[in-house]
Amino acid sequence: MAYSLLFLCALIGWSQAFLPSLDIESLTHEDITKQALLEVAMDACREEAQKDGQTFNPPALLNPDSLLHACLGVSEDADLSSSKFQELLNEIITENILIDRDQAFSSVHHFNDEAIEKGRDIITQGVSVVKANLQQGNLEAARRALGAVTHTLQDFYSHSNWFELGNLDPYPNLLRPDLPLQNLADANTPTCNDCQERVCPNVILPEILSKNTLTSGYLISTPQGKCNHGDRTRGGISKDFFGDDLTPDGTDPHLAASSTAIQATTDILQDIRIAFGNIVFLRMLGITxxxxxxxxxxxxxxxxxxxxxxxxxxxxxxxxxxxxxxxxxxxxxxxxxxxxxxxxxxxxxxxxxxxxxxxxxxxxxxxxxxxxxxxxxxxxxxxxxxxxxxxxxxxxxxxxxxxxxxxxxxxxxxxxxxxxxxxxxxxxxxxxxxxxxxxxxxxxxxxxxxxxxxxxxxxxxxxxxxxxxxxxxxxxxLMVTLLQVESTQPDTFIFLMDRRLQNVTLYITGLSTNFTLQNPAGVSQDNTAGSGPLASVSLVGNLYRVSLNEGNLTGRWQITIRSPQAYSLRVTGRSALNFMSQFIEEFGGPHPGFAPISTRPPAGQNATLLITVSGVDMLFGLEVGLVSADGELLRNTGVTRLRDGRYLVRAPHLPDVPFTLVLMGQEADGRRFQRQSSTQIQASQITVQIQRMVILAPGESISVPFTVETREIEGIIAISARDDQRFVATVNNSLNVSAAGNTTGVVSLFIPTGTLSGITSVVTIEAESTATRQSNFALLRVLVTQKDMDVTPPVCRVVNESLDCPVLCGNATWEVTLLMTDGNGTGLRYPHISIIIPDSPGPPTAIIDQVKDENGYNATLLTYRASCCVTKVEISAVDDKGNVGRCDFSIRRPSTTGPPQTTSSPSSSLKITVSLWTMLLLLGLTSLMH
CATH class of the missing domain: 3.40.50.410 (von Willebrand factor, type A domain)
Structure with a gap:
């Protein structure tokens, strides 16, 4: 879809929280999700550092760059690329955003139309899919499922009256399918006054508030007596927008709901982290x-x-x-x-x-x-x-x-x-x-x-x-590309070296190839193998490897290549300064926004790119060029700064030949740099659209529609669909596109009985014009989960305790005995003790026994003793499906001395996580405490 950059910036200006993305003034689903991910990742990194006896220094400003340095124990000045971390964060965030596009009018995905119970089912199923994929090691599928489920969870706090009922903490029952959802309004319960105004104070009926009844708004058509969802022209129950209707004490409902949504997202992430451990959680996020x-x-x-x-x-x-x-x-x-x-x-x-x-x-x-x-x-x-x-x-x-x-x-x-x-x-x-x-x-x-x-x-x-x-x-x-070209004739190529670059290497692939390299001072060296004034040259088959000598490399370099045959040139280096790019497109609906284009962008159309720069805080004079494979500049672009190292780029009339992106600009000190994308981009006059993900159980089948749109192409479009698990049953082999330029097909999937939960498959649907050979593709991810998953967490309860501690804690201990059982579920994982106590005066002791509970089920009895100087403990039981049951408590001190003990958030409290994992470590328990 073509649109002007002015229009795009205007849209971004009014996008406000609980809307999908790219807002520059207030919180969005993207902001909520990213903040929660960074906070829980920081918890995981802190615990791992403490476990290894190292000091964890939390960053003053929490962002992907600073957190990665803190997690890996690297100073802020050290070269460390956060591009992988940011890429995987974006994978989660993208799936969150796309719920507003792909499930725009689904009540259950947004907690609209009183669909609170079914909305919780979406969360329960989504968390099960995340955990099943983590058990199978399918980290990408886990990330995508996680992104989708967090959107639905966050919408509860904006689209229901949870805030109006006086709640500022998350609703724990949304993550506990074993607990009832109480006081829900049904379809016949009047819940709101009718309001046609832009702002509707006191729209919720007093009896709904006095009875603590949960309700949500209606999005499309509001029945009489029900709450309208609300939009920019008519007030309602939702808290999607900033500053519409402040409470008498000056609280902004939107900001309050956003804060609760962040904590709820943090809770679901902590649950996953405890279930699978810090290492798996950090690997899923790409913190490496x-x-x-x-x-x-x-x-x-x-x-x-x-x-x-x-x-x-x-x-x-x-x-x-x-x-x-x-x-x-x-x-x-x-x-x-x-x-x-x-x-x-x-x-x-x-x-x-x-x-x-x-x-x-x-x-x-x-x-x-x-x-x-x-x-x-x-x-x-x-x-x-x-x-x-x-x-x-x-x-x-x-x-x-x-x-x-x-x-x-x-x-x-x-x-x-x-x-x-x-x-x-x-x-x-x-x-x-x-x-x-x-x-x-x-x-x-x-x-x-x-x-x-x-x-x-x-x-x-x-x-x-x-x-x-x-x-x-x-x-x-840290690998970055400065220049890559392919050519069939002699030529001279220019590349710019900046002060951040190290290990700069040129790779020249070809036969009978000769070259001359020249540095900014005019010193030259040819392709003679061995060491020279500028570089060391070696020949590997048909490849010259030219490693530049260390020293003052900054400035404008050039290389002249002479060859009677085809050759390619690639110049790379190591640097934290790099960029990622993604074509994006606008989508409409109740919560409009922008979503990445995951296939080939539209040839011949104006397009918009989102550029994310890592490794540097501030850049100036950015230019982005579209460059052909032989190095010719095809298009100049317009660049607009957003925030957090992101830039919008308007690319006019995309070429129909392969191209890469070249990013150039200067840092705060005025020094210039250059980076080039490595993967070639091919635009197309064909677009294929299909939903990005389906969740199926073994034995189930589904028919998924897809749409093929063309520009200036008519006639037969050949279709193929393939996947690695052979879930594709049938697909239209060809479609006929008329002058209208669009048509619809169907791909049918079947999941064989016996397929393991957590198995995933990527279905590639390709469409090619038989007349023009133009083509494009779409990817559909199939996630398999069992119909009757165990989603009930283990039970953890105190059976004996001695938690009274004196003010002077050094010579006293407390003790607690817990009974942990999974009932008739899938069973607890084998016991494992992971104890993290910074500055503890002495190691705690723990005794684990396997017993039967009062119902005859297998259970674990844990007796735990620690110094009274340890004031906060978190003990968790994890079953074989990754369901987590927690048992939290605090020691008691004399009430006459000092302020009362309070329970702090997991990110700030001194805590111990005890997960039941492996029986083999029982005998080595003492060693685990060091």
Missing amino acids: RSKALCFVIDTTSSSSDDFAEVQRLIVKIIDDTRGTPNEPFLYILIEFNDLEVGPVTGTKDPEEMKRTVNILTVDRSRNIPTLFFSAMRLALITAPPSSDIFVFTSAFPKDTELQDTLISLIESTRSTVMLLLTNGLSRRRMRRRRSALTNPTNSIYQQLAQLSGGQAIEVTKDTFPLATTVIEDSITS
Whole structure:
């Protein structure tokens, strides 16, 4: 949809809280969700630091950059990229925002139309889906489900009369399906006065307030006697807008509801954190110093000559990065041949990954061609977004029908693919042609590498050791791209070096390639291998690796490349200063806003980008250019500053050729910088729209409609739908688009009986014009959950206590005995004690016994004793489905001395978290207390 930047800024100006996003004056769903995520992540980081005996220094200003530095124990001056953390936060926030687009008129998703019980069911189901996916290790699906469920939870506090009933704390029963929702107004209960005015004071009937009755507003058509939801022209019960109707004491209902929604979101996040532990929670959010490392390995007989060298190279990479800031937080290995793909091995343990690599064997009965595209599809779905994926192969792929699917996934995940190819032809046998590779069958690999911002390198046994260095260059979260181009003719390229850059490296892929590099002072160096005044040069197959010498690198550099054949140039470095980009589009409905475009943007149309800059607080004179693959500037853009390092960019008339984004500007000291996006962007005259997520139980089926829209394209549109779990049953193979430019199809899904809860699948729907070959895609995520999930938390109650403590606490102790049971649920996890007591005068003691409760169910009896100087304790029981039951209490001191003890929030209180986890640690309990 085309719109002016002036109109866009006007919309942003009036977007106010409990609206989706991009407001510049008040809280939004985005602000509420981000604040809660950062607070709970800070709690997790604090506990992990204390567990390791380290001091946690909370940031003065809580934002992704400052929190990441605090969590990883790095000073604010150190280079550390928060781009991965921000990207995964945005993944959660986006799913929250999209509820207002995809479920705009669903009462149950917004607690409208008295749908309070069904709204809680949405929350209960959503939390179960989050936990089921965390149990399966599906972090992306967990993030997306988490984003969706937090939106519904937050809307309760704006769309109901919870605040008018005098409540400033969250309603705990929304997260406790075992507890009743009491005093709910039914469809026939009068709840509000009729009000047609812009502001309606005292609109809720007095008897509703006096009886403490819960009610909510009606959005579309308000029955007589019911509460109107309210909008900008007519008052109502909702608290979506800032400053409409202050209470007599001056309280803004909108701000009060927003504050309660933040605490409620914090509560649901704390529940998940306690259920799965700090490490899993922080991994889900991407709070890590490094990247995931994904290897995809060809095990056909054609790779046998080089297989041992591949194994040695991978093991060396693991060893070289171990214990360094670039040590991967996750290792992924995927095997493939001509008949099979997998298994997938994922581990955090480098030794386990080395063992897995070393026992790999080549199956000499397997022949070429291979299932390369199937393996890559699995890698792109399994690895986190923006991952580096390294592929080792010597064969041509046979499943080329998946090529468009793979391109779609590369574009949507923004992952970088590097291919090490061992099937290069002898240069003496090579005929002259316009290619950067010796083997013409490798062109399909080269296309994928260039699209992703990676490289296709032809290697031999002699050059494998040098390839290790090329891979290790990429294994860092600080990797940034300064320049990347592809060309078929001699040319000179300019790139700008700034003071924040380190480890700057140029990669030139091609054959018979010569180059001359020149620094800002005019000093030159050619492509002669070895060390020179500017750089160290090495040749790896068809790749030159040029590592610039450390020193004064700032300023304008240039490189002149001379080659009779095609070549590519990529200039990278390490820096915290980087940017992320996302095309966005406006959506309407009761709560309008802006949502990311997750597919290809519209070719030939004006478009808007949201740019998020990390690693620096303030930038000036920003310029964003759209640049073709050969380096030509295609479009200039207009840039408008928002807040929190975000900028709106208006891109006029998107080109229909692949392009990347170049960001240029200057810091507060006036020094200029340049960064370029790595993944190529391809606009399209076709748009495919489908809901982003469905939740199904084993044995269930569903038909999901999708829409195909075209611009200046008529005729047959070929349709395909594929997924990795084979949930797709049927889809329209083709659709006919008339002059109106739109049509609708249906994809049918079926979840086989016996599918495990927590399994996910990504359905890729592709649409291609048979006349113009224009194409686009949409992604539908299918989340599987059991129909009758155990959602009842364990019970934790005090059976014996001695909690009276003197004022002088040093020589006294308190003791409590708790009975924890899951009743007839899925059962408690095996006991595990995790104790965090900073500055405690002595270790506490705990005794755990397995007993039967009064109903004959298995139970855990925990006796806990600690110093009276420990004043606040939180003890939790977790069952096998991740449901959390808590038992909170405080010690008692003489009332005549000092102020009374108060219960503080989890983020500020001294607390102990005791989770039931593993029986094996019982005998080693004492050691866990140090």
